[in-house]
Amino acid sequence: MQxxxxxxxxxxxxxxxxxxxxxxxxxxxxxxxxxFWLFFKAFKDIGLSGSEYPAPYAIVFRNMAILGVDGFSSLPKHCLTLCFVFFAAAIVINLIRDLVPQKVARFIPLPMAMAIPFYIGSxxxxxxxxxxxxxxxxEMxxxxxxxxxxxxxxxGLICGDGLWTLPQCSRQSA
Structure with missing residues (x-):
């Protein structure tokens, strides 16, 4: 629709x-x-955590599927506690950002922006x-x-970064 x-x-x-x-x-x-075939032929370890192309979304979706099947018992020992603490911290940071004057609020980071590197990589x-x-x-x-x-x-830079992976794959498979 967009x-x-x-x-x-x-x-x-x-x-x-x-x-x-x-x-x-x-x-x-x-x-x-x-x-996909080009990537698969060029990189034998594609999708694995330590590889050049780790596929972070695949790991997230795999873990969500395991969580859906096995329940909260599949999580590490204090993971749920950390989730609650950081959820509460995000709410508090957003409330503080909304309640302080605009001059001060612009220096308070958005929790969602801080979460992006943890989700897709640094x-x-x-x-x-x-x-x-x-x-x-x-601008200056x-x-x-x-x-x-x-x-x-x-x-253009974002598109170029994505398009550069194709020649890089061709070079690796040769």
Missing amino acids: DFKTGYMTLASPRSMFVSQVIGTAMGCVIAPCV YFAIDMCVGNLILFVW VDKVKAEAFGPAVAS
């Missing part, structure tokens, strides 16, 4: 949006297995930090161009 909202905002026709969704889905059905948070530092310096040098081109440059 794509249709974007299409509405950019005055694209719903039909062209639907056709592009169908074409994109069909391409994904062909490209995704090919890319590499993502480090990339975002470096990108924000570059944008910060760019030329604020108008930074505001105009910042999102496009950030999108």
Whole structure:
């Protein structure tokens, strides 16, 4: 639905949006297995914790499935206690952030932002930090161009980081 909202905002026709969704889905059905095969052939340890491509989401979903089948007894000894403590801490931090003046609130971190590296790995948070530092310096040098081109440059860097894995896989399998 988000794509249709974007299409509405950019005055694209719903039909062209639907056709592009169908074409994109069909391409994904062909490209995704090919890319998986390329990764599978290039890296023998793909998906494992210590490998170059650890697949953190797979580990999370596997553990959720085990938790659903075995219940809370499958968790380590004090895991549930830690969950309750950090849940309460997140609520308290958000309440403090909402109750203090805006001048002070901007220095209190968001608990969700602090949780991202634990969920998907620290590499993502480090990339975002470096990108924000570059944008910060760019805004100091030329604020108008930074505001105009910042999102496009950030999108290009994220896309380029993802696309670079394909030549890297080809190089590894050769």
